[in-house]
Amino acid sequence: MLRTIKIQGDTWLQRDFELSPDNATIPLFTRHPIPSKTGGQFGAMLPDTVVLHYTGGATAEGAIAHWKLPATKASAHFVVDVDGSVTQCVPLNRIAWHAGESQWRSWTGEMRYRLNHYSIGIELVNPGALTCIRAASPDTHFLTWWGKRWPNEEACLAKGDWWATYPVAQLTALYALVDILGRVMPDAAGAKIREIVGHDQIAPGRKSDPGGAFPWNEMRKHFPTEQDNLEASEKPVQGTGASPASTGPRWLQAALCALSRLLAWLRRGRRAQESRQDAQTEAPGRGIGIWNRKTPRIGSQELRKDPDG
Ligand SMILES: [Zn+2]
Numbered sequence: 434m435l436r437t438i439k440i441q442g443d444t445w446l447q448r449d450f451e452l453s454p455d456n457a458t459i460p461l462f463t464r465h466p467i468p469s470k471t472g473g474q475f476g477a478m479l480p481d482t483v484v485l486h487y488t489g490g491a492t493a494e495g496a497i498a499h500w501k502l503p504a505t506k507a508s509a510h511f512v513v514d515v516d517g518s519v520t521q522c523v524p525l526n527r528i529a530w531h532a533g534e535s536q537w538r539s540w541t542g543e544m545r546y547r548l549n550h551y552s553i554g555i556e557l558v559n560p561g562a563l564t565c566i567r568a569a570s571p572d573t574h575f576l577t578w579w580g581k582r583w584p585n586e587e588a589c590l591a592k593g594d595w596w597a598t599y600p601v602a603q604l605t606a607l608y609a610l611v612d613i614l615g616r617v618m619p620d621a622a623g624a625k626i627r628e629i630v631g632h633d634q635i636a637p638g639r640k641s642d643p644g645g646a647f648p649w650n651e652m653r654k655h656f657p658t659e660q661d662n663l664e665a666s667e668k669p670v671q672g673t674g675a676s677p678a679s680t681g682p683r684w685l686q687a688a689l690c691a692l693s694r695l696l697a698w699l700r701r702g703r704r705a706q707e708s709r710q711d712a713q714t715e716a717p718g719r720g721i722g723i724w725n726r727k728t729p730r731i732g733s734q735e736l737r738k739d740p741d742g
Contacts (some may be wrong), residue, residue: 443524458609470508472528482552509554517606537634589643628658696730
């Protein structure tokens with residue numbers, strides 16, 4: 434069944450009403466092109482990778498509005514909202530600016546740099562790490578990085594930090610989207626999706642998304658990767674805010690909350706730094722210099738052919 438459509442030479446997924454009933458797990462599919470944040474064409478047999486992110490915000494509209502700002506040098510192919518709605522912003526055959534400076538030993542065995550040139554970027558609406566307030570007390574609660582109170586039952590502890598969990602509807606839509614991509618990409622771009630990675634895996638130390646709440650084991654069940662590059666993920670502890678006893682002794686809870694506050698403070702500074710870095714590394718033109726400096730093995734021919742982020 435045809436699941437893609439060509440618009441002015443670019444390839445998009447079909448709209449929701451054209452999706453077959455088995456894709457009903459995506460409740461709404463819309464296109465919202467952002468031509469100003471869309472790069473050149475992928476190379477032959479690409480993209481073959483999916484990079485998962487969280488938006489670090491509250492809504493899909495907010496993420497898209499941010500990408501559309503002239504000063505923002507970032508975009509992604511898809512954004513999946515908390516209710517499972519999917520919006521496509523960049524065509525399947527074109528590079529989006531979601532990975533920035535990154536590197537990854539791919540399923541082919543080659544070391545790849547600047548994964549934008551190899552991957553479809555999917556952003557999940559999620560605030561990311563949370564700050565724990567008043568640990569191990571009846572008033573224990575959580576705040577997003579911008580200060581909004583987050584429901585305790587939607588907070589989880591993983592990798593020594595607190596995270597906002599991903600709703601079932603959102604994950605179900607993500608799995609459906611990845612499944613659709615797996616089937617349409619060979620026809621749409623002459624490429625096959627071989628592996629799915631997190632932004633934190635290709636830019637360790639610089640990025641932390643999709644974060645400790647993302648269920649990698651479940652993802653792998655839905656989409657086994659060609660090469661098992663994914664670390665065995667730590668199983669998140671659900672609802673720890675609501676039932677602190679489930680995660681260990683109170684002194685440990687208090688220590689983790691103190692650490693969480695410190696990390697949140699550091700994160701605020703890091704987010705500002707990340708924005709500056711993204712502006713430098715994902716912008717057309719600026720990225721070329723960084724690519725050349727860091728990855729001399731990549732030929733200048735490819736850079737001339739496809740200079741964006
Ligand atoms: Zn990211």
